[in-house]
Amino acid sequence: xxxxDLPAAPPRPESVGKRRFGGTHKQIRGALTFYRICAYLTGIxxxxxxxxxxxxxxxxxxxFAGGTTFDGADNTLGLHPPDSVLGGVxxxxxxxxxxxxxxxxxxxxxxxxxxxxxxxxxxxxAMAGGGVVPFLSFYTEHxxxxxxxxxxxxxxxxxxxx
Numbered sequence: 001x002x003x004x005d006l007p008a009a010p011p012r013p014e015s016v017g018k019r020r021f022g023g024t025h026k027q028i029r030g031a032l033t034f035y036r037i038c039a040y041l042t043g044i045x046x047x048x049x050x051x052x053x054x055x056x057x058x059x060x061x062x063x064f065a066g067g068t069t070f071d072g073a074d075n076t077l078g079l080h081p082p083d084s085v086l087g088g089v090x091x092x093x094x095x096x097x098x099x100x101x102x103x104x105x106x107x108x109x110x111x112x113x114x115x116x117x118x119x120x121x122x123x124x125x126a127m128a129g130g131g132v133v134p135f136l137s138f139y140t141e142h143x144x145x146x147x148x149x150x151x152x153x154x155x156x157x158x159x160x161x162x
Contacts, residue, residue, distance in 0.1 A: 019155035023116040024162060031113040032148050036141055038102070038109040039130060043137035045099040050134050052092045055079065062092040103131045117148060 021028060055061045061079040067088020069075050075085055110127040130140030152159065 019151065019158040020118065021116060021152075021155075021159045022118050024160050025152070028113075028116050028148065028152065028159070031109070031116050032145060035109040035113045035127075036145060038106040039137045039141035039144075042099070042102050042106040042131040043135070043141075045095065045102050046131065046134055046137065048095050049099045052095045056082075056092060062090055063095075064088040065091055106131045106137075113144070113148070117151065 023031070052063070055063070059079075060081050062082050063077070064075055064080050064085040065077050065088055067075050067085040069080060070084050070086070075088055107128055110124060110130075114124045114127060127140060127144060130137040
């Protein structure tokens with residue numbers, strides 16, 4: 001069989017639009033919901049972290065639950081200088097750990113939404129910065145949700161069907 005014997009190639013399908021997404025409506029909506037929840041939790045924990053840092057470095061106080069102070073008094077919940085409570089739980093340290101792990105989960109949510117929406121790398125950096133600057137996560141979450149809804153409405157043909 002030679003090239004002349006082959007039938008003509010079928011015409012190229014028409015373009016469905018400039019914008020293409022990496023997932024279905026359901027996947028993008030799920031990623032957006034996960035991102036929004038993570039953004040709010042990260043923002044709240046970041047504010048708690050800022051308060052904790054001000055107390056720790058500005059006033060030399062940490063939040064403890066339980067234990068006994070050096071003067072023998074039982075501590076249920078209170079602000080005390082470091083190493084002044086015996087046996088209790090240092091809640092200030094807990095805020096640090098929980099915020100750190102929540103930020104990692106937040107980055108996963110950022111990446112997931114970013115990959116499905118096929119945005120630029122600068123958008124991912126802006127999203128990631130939302131978990132580092134106090135109050136920025138709330139603003140970033142609002143703008144990203146707004147942009148996601150707008151792009152999905154403007155380009156419904158760019159969403160995968162399945």
